Amino acid sequence: MKYLTLILFLWVGSGCYYDHADLSYPQSNSSSGCNVASVTYSSSVAGILSASCYSCHGGSAAAGGGIQLDTYNSLKVYVSNGQLINSINHAGNIPAMPLNGPQLSACQIKTIQTWINNGSPNN
Ligand code: HEC
Numbered sequence: 001m002k003y004l005t006l007i008l009f010l011w012v013g014s015g016c017y018y019d020h021a022d023l024s025y026p027q028s029n030s031s032s033g034c035n036v037a038s039v040t041y042s043s044s045v046a047g048i049l050s051a052s053c054y055s056c057h058g059g060s061a062a063a064g065g066g067i068q069l070d071t072y073n074s075l076k077v078y079v080s081n082g083q084l085i086n087s088i089n090h091a092g093n094i095p096a097m098p099l100n101g102p103q104l105s106a107c108q109i110k111t112i113q114t115w116i117n118n119g120s121p122n123n
Helices: 002-024 041-052 072-080 083-089 106-117
Strands: none
Touching (some): 041 072
């Protein structure tokens, strides 16, 4: 158990390192390999969700507990109630997403967070 905690600590710690690198060089997003300067719903967010979430939350998929995330309007519900960001951050008292899958990358999460911070426009 101690080792698990240590591994988790190192893993989370390395994530923080990249976050700090971004803060240190706010003018050069690209140098960190995660460019969020021109995030849009259609070109950035929908692609991430399509790859990792639509299999359960898209179309007529039955595996997503009836929750649909594959249209702007349906996604907006979970942006507004905070569950989209909590689910991918594995935060809050809701199931971690993608269910039974690896967490989205730090850059993917940052991309979605940036879109939300921008007011989650339908662009
Ligand atoms: C393997 C299927 C599966 C995948 C893949 C998946 N989900 Fe889910 N998701 C579920 C199920 C099932 C629920 C309902 C869980 C519950 O209510 O107990 C759910 C619930 C949710 C909820 C609502 C949480 C709540 O408690 O109300 C959100 C938001 C969500 N998922 C987002 C995502 C996102 C974002 C992704 C992709 C990064 C994703 N899911 C990928 C199966 C999946």
